[in-house]
Amino acid sequence: MATLTLDWNQTPPAEYRGGALTIGNFDGVHYGHAALVAEVGRQARLVHGPALAMTFDPHPLQILRPDLFQPILTTTADRAELLHACGADHVLILRTTPPLLQLSAAEFFQFVIRDRLDARALVEGPNFGFGRNREGNVDTLATLCRQVQIGFTQVSPVGIAGKPVSSSRVRAALVRGAVREAAELMGRPYRLRGTVGTGRKRGRTLGFPTANLEQLETLAPGDGVYATRTLLGQQPWPGAANIGPNPTFGEQARKVEVHLIGFAGELVGQILAIDFIDRLRDTRPFGSPAELVEQLQRDIEQAKQALG
Numbered sequence: 001m002a003t004l005t006l007d008w009n010q011t012p013p014a015e016y017r018g019g020a021l022t023i024g025n026f027d028g029v030h031y032g033h034a035a036l037v038a039e040v041g042r043q044a045r046l047v048h049g050p051a052l053a054m055t056f057d058p059h060p061l062q063i064l065r066p067d068l069f070q071p072i073l074t075t076t077a078d079r080a081e082l083l084h085a086c087g088a089d090h091v092l093i094l095r096t097t098p099p100l101l102q103l104s105a106a107e108f109f110q111f112v113i114r115d116r117l118d119a120r121a122l123v124e125g126p127n128f129g130f131g132r133n134r135e136g137n138v139d140t141l142a143t144l145c146r147q148v149q150i151g152f153t154q155v156s157p158v159g160i161a162g163k164p165v166s167s168s169r170v171r172a173a174l175v176r177g178a179v180r181e182a183a184e185l186m187g188r189p190y191r192l193r194g195t196v197g198t199g200r201k202r203g204r205t206l207g208f209p210t211a212n213l214e215q216l217e218t219l220a221p222g223d224g225v226y227a228t229r230t231l232l233g234q235q236p237w238p239g240a241a242n243i244g245p246n247p248t249f250g251e252q253a254r255k256v257e258v259h260l261i262g263f264a265g266e267l268v269g270q271i272l273a274i275d276f277i278d279r280l281r282d283t284r285p286f287g288s289p290a291e292l293v294e295q296l297q298r299d300i301e302q303a304k305q306a307l308g
Contacts, residue, residue: 003080005057005093008100011116016090019049020121020151021113023130025167026055028073029082030186032125032158032165037086039123039155044089047120047151053088054117055079056096063096071219073170075193092117105136109144121151160185177222179276189229189275193217194256196267208296210242210257211267213274220256225280225299227306230260231273237263240296240303241274244283261300278306 004012011017020043022036037053044051057076061069074082080091094100094112103111108131113119122145130136136144138154145152157164165185173182174190182190194213211230223244229236237260244254258274280302286292 001084001089003091003093005095007095008112012092015050016052016092017118018120019052020044020047020123021052021054021117021119022123023054025059026079026083027167028170028186029079030165030167030170034086035158036123036125036155037083037088039153041087043121043123043151043153049120050089051087052090052092053083054092054094057093058096060096060101064101073167073219075217078191102132105131105140119150123153123155125155125157171219174219174221177224177279179221179226179279189277192220192274192276193271196270196272198268208259210259211272213256213258213272216256221276223283225283227277227280227303228258229275229277229307230258238304238307240299242283
């Protein structure tokens, strides 16, 4: 299994060519995306080639409509790793550039799918769009494949609780703080990545030192207190995270602070991966630091129970 980043007009190595292909942003890599990759694997065996997932970095909306762009759900590296875990033999990341975005649907099909990848089978869902201004859709792709005798398979959406699984549905759950619902849609806990900043060190004085996350790489869930696991290297640490302002001390700026239960050490400057397991409570002001400490002790116990 390998991951490769290229410009759209570069030809990948032979092991990426002549197989089955699915294309998308795959943000969140949820159960719907997993179904696409599973079907790519089946088609790859039929054409005796690799199962290839192709995605883009950065997200096209960052270039086309930066005013509408929202934080991503998975970093590019995590996305590639998850697509491999779903069954992709290889992940190809195309650098999103203005020339790529100006390709018509027919040009993208000819130059990228046929010339560069020599794809023998395509797999997509019903909402697939491609080409300049998303002029091509799944019917366009099916027609182009049929004209050159490339196999095409459309995969139906995966439904959970009576509704299709989608990246926008995962995002909506996270914004509400419903991290367990998001996990049900993705098949794993939601992961937030960020770099530990200096902070005010107030948690240390209260007896609950926190890592203050800055330079967030993915979407922060809605305000609240959560049970979390934080990866330090390959070791998971149980913890509790607070997202939101700190009204007890009159601070209105939204922050992400994580307390690692039982950890003693310096984290400033490190990039942390934090998995959100459950939401414990809302953020709220307390009458005194002592009252806040009592609540933090209860939060820690609740987090331990939630984490098993």
